[in-house]
Amino acid sequence: MTSYQKATLLTDGGVAKARAWKGQVCVVSLSVVLFVVLLISMATGPLDIPVNTVFSLLVSYIGVDQSVSPAVVQVIESIRLPRAVLGLLVGSALAVSGATIQGVFRNPLADPTLIGVSGGAALAAVTVVVFGHTFIAYLPGWLQNYALLIAAFTGGLLVTLLVSHIATSALGMSISTLLLAGIAIGIITMSGVGVMTYLADDTQLRTLTFWQMGSLGGATWGLVVAAATLIIPACLLMMRYATRLNAMLLGEAEAGHLGVNVQLVRRRLIIFSALAVGASVAVSGMIGFVGLVIPHLVRMTIGPDHRYLLPASALAGALFLLVADMVARTLLSPAEIPIGLVTAIIGGPFFIGLIIYRGQHGAF
Amino acid sequence: MSRFLCRQLSVVGLVLSLCGLPIQANEIISEYDTHSQPRRVVSTDGSLTEIVYALGLGAYLVGVDTTSTYPKAVTELPQVGYKRALSVEGVMSLMPDVVLTTDDSGPPIVIEKLQQVGITIQNYSASPDLSVIKDKIIGVANELGVPKKGETLWAKVSSQIESAISRPLPDKPVKVLFVLSFSDRSPMVAGSDTSANMMINLAGGVNAASTLMGYKPISTEALIGLEPDVILMMDGRNPTVSAGMLFSSPGFDQIPASVEKRLITMDGMMLLGLGPRTGLAISQLNQALYPSQSLASVKSERLQ
Numbered sequence: 144m145t146s147y148q149k150a151t152l153l154t155d156g157g158v159a160k161a162r163a164w165k166g167q168v169c170v171v172s173l174s175v176v177l178f179v180v181l182l183i184s185m186a187t188g189p190l191d192i193p194v195n196t197v198f199s200l201l202v203s204y205i206g207v208d209q210s211v212s213p214a215v216v217q218v219i220e221s222i223r224l225p226r227a228v229l230g231l232l233v234g235s236a237l238a239v240s241g242a243t244i245q246g247v248f249r250n251p252l253a254d255p256t257l258i259g260v261s262g263g264a265a266l267a268a269v270t271v272v273v274f275g276h277t278f279i280a281y282l283p284g285w286l287q288n289y290a291l292l293i294a295a296f297t298g299g300l301l302v303t304l305l306v307s308h309i310a311t312s313a314l315g316m317s318i319s320t321l322l323l324a325g326i327a328i329g330i331i332t333m334s335g336v337g338v339m340t341y342l343a344d345d346t347q348l349r350t351l352t353f354w355q356m357g358s359l360g361g362a363t364w365g366l367v368v369a370a371a372t373l374i375i376p377a378c379l380l381m382m383r384y385a386t387r388l389n390a391m392l393l394g395e396a397e398a399g400h401l402g403v404n405v406q407l408v409r410r411r412l413i414i415f416s417a418l419a420v421g422a423s424v425a426v427s428g429m430i431g432f433v434g435l436v437i438p439h440l441v442r443m444t445i446g447p448d449h450r451y452l453l454p455a456s457a458l459a460g461a462l463f464l465l466v467a468d469m470v471a472r473t474l475l476s477p478a479e480i481p482i483g484l485v486t487a488i489i490g491g492p493f494f495i496g497l498i499i500y501r502g503q504h505g506a507f
Numbered sequence: 508m509s510r511f512l513c514r515q516l517s518v519v520g521l522v523l524s525l526c527g528l529p530i531q532a533n534e535i536i537s538e539y540d541t542h543s544q545p546r547r548v549v550s551t552d553g554s555l556t557e558i559v560y561a562l563g564l565g566a567y568l569v570g571v572d573t574t575s576t577y578p579k580a581v582t583e584l585p586q587v588g589y590k591r592a593l594s595v596e597g598v599m600s601l602m603p604d605v606v607l608t609t610d611d612s613g614p615p616i617v618i619e620k621l622q623q624v625g626i627t628i629q630n631y632s633a634s635p636d637l638s639v640i641k642d643k644i645i646g647v648a649n650e651l652g653v654p655k656k657g658e659t660l661w662a663k664v665s666s667q668i669e670s671a672i673s674r675p676l677p678d679k680p681v682k683v684l685f686v687l688s689f690s691d692r693s694p695m696v697a698g699s700d701t702s703a704n705m706m707i708n709l710a711g712g713v714n715a716a717s718t719l720m721g722y723k724p725i726s727t728e729a730l731i732g733l734e735p736d737v738i739l740m741m742d743g744r745n746p747t748v749s750a751g752m753l754f755s756s757p758g759f760d761q762i763p764a765s766v767e768k769r770l771i772t773m774d775g776m777m778l779l780g781l782g783p784r785t786g787l788a789i790s791q792l793n794q795a796l797y798p799s800q801s802l803a804s805v806k807s808e809r810l811q
Contacts, residue, residue, distance in 0.1 A: 226510075
């Protein structure tokens with residue numbers, strides 16, 4: 144055990160133990176709920192598939208022979224499951240990155256938009272929507288369908304690198320400069336999106352409006368695998384830095400004295416969250432609210448210890464997006480609501496209610 | 508700690524009850540089998556919906572998109588949403604044999620998945636071109652197994668178009684500006700390469716904004732510079748825009764059209780949809796442009 148790990152544990156034994164227990168309970172119960180909701184979401188949709196059919200299908204995977212009609216199998220395996228898994232990935236990516244960035248900035252109002260990743264991804268994606276027809280035809284066939292995804296991902300990553308480069312001086316990266324650079328670059332990318340919107344024709348305009356509202360409707364297994372190879376490692380890497388993030392909560396100098404290389408940790412965490420968020424935005428468009436508020440909710444419940452905060456945020460973000468997508472798919476069926484609207488419409492008032500409750504009853 | 512557990516449990520309960528609602532224990536899913544003739548049709552374009560009705564097969568429609576507004580009966584049908592944001596399962600839940608689409612329908616991945624589950628996709632061009640109407644009418648009629656009816660309908664529609672565009676016109680055509688949306692900010696107008704531009708030309712007018720490409724917002728000054736004699740708009744979409752309001756707003760009060768307050772409003776789908784009502788739309792627009800004309804010459808061969 145290194146010195147900073149000891150320090151975070153030994154500050155107040157009783158409180159720390161109680162919180163750790165709470166954190167473990169929270170992670171376990173969230174996992175159980177998530178599994179149940181995943182099953183429910185398999186049985187929820189415009190097409191009527193009863194829960195027991197889903198169970199029969201699951202049992203048939205284990206080897207017990209069950210008669211499930213091929214049409215149902217196809218709906219679940221090629222439409223609902225990839226979409227649900229994509230929702231899980233995107234939800235955890237956004238929530239874990241949100242929690243990490245809030246830790247890096249030591250500010251509960253921070254979210255991944257501050258490091259420019261969403262803005263960069265949006266600008267690149269919108270550029271492809273508007274000007275894509277001029278160059279997509281020259282790309283190799285397998286690339287054409289993914290041009291928008293790849294552009295969004297690289298755009299997000301490049302802008303994040305630019306922001307962190309601007310914020311780094313000879314003395315290292317300063318958080319206040321990072322914040323200012325992030326805000327300034329955010330404004331520039333958004334005006335870039337505005338320029339593209341102006342140049343877009345009528346149909347492109349509708350496409351990019353819908354893209355900005357987010358959707359998991361494009362889910363295929365190929366997309367899920369692509370997203371997973373970026374999101375899962377990035378999230379796991381962020382979780383490895385949990386104790387160092389805890390130390391950094393004490394303050395930059397204090398973390399340094401505890402043996403944390405603050406500059407290095409900060410730079411790496413920014414890159415990891417840019418990878419995770421960039422991949423999410425590329426596959427699902429802009430889904431707001433999750434990155435800012437889910438870590439908040441979790442922190443209000445189990446406290447700021449990142450060892451539990453990060454995994455619990457991942458589970459809560461996945462759960463939230465899964466439920467939001469069920470609403471998006473079924474509420475106006477057979478039509479579909481963009482999921483970004485659902486997350487904001489459910490999430491906003493819920494969060495306000497929680498803040499009011501907290502104000503009246505004190506922290507949980 | 509017990510409060511904490513209670514909260515967890517209540518969240519579980521809430522989530523379960525919320526999600527459990529739409530689940531019913533009845534098995535409705537049926538296999539997609541290939542009918543010799545489609546009986547269940549989803550249309551994702553207003554003009555295609557109109558064609559299905561004009562062929563007398565409105566009863567085949569089981570779902571339409573938001574652009575399908577005519578005839579009135581379609582408003583009773585299930586809505587599959589905006590045609591560029593279709594949902595795979597939503598469309599599948601209507602169990603269509605065939606989905607009628609245009610190049611605008613999407614997203615592409617949804618169309619692809621619908622094809623994978625065995626639903627026939629009939630796609631038509633969305634470009635502003637009169638030949639598209641024939642393709643759509645004949646194509647839909649063949650797909651629905653009534654090629655004869657399709658030929659009859661096309662004969663009727665094409666003769667309507669012929670007679671509408673062979674009407675005599677005055678020497679000096681009027682300059683028409685199509686305003687897609689009018690608000691307190693820059694109005695969005697139709698340049699060339701739009702169906703509005705095509706319809707204005709077919710009705711014997713001249714598009715005042717033909718130097719622009721596509722639909723573009725323009726400034727007040729540019730609007731005055733275009734000097735339109737007539738403003739053309741879609742009705743239903745902006746019910747509050749009256750001629751009085753329009754021609755008292757800045758810019759619009761200084762154009763030639765404001766002198767006689769010449770505002771023409773037409774059904775958007777009829778005017779721009781390139782459906783079976785296109786011929787009627789041309790002659791209606793033509794009559795509105797030249798109400799009492801001194802006929803001088805006949806414009807010919809405008810179909811080409």
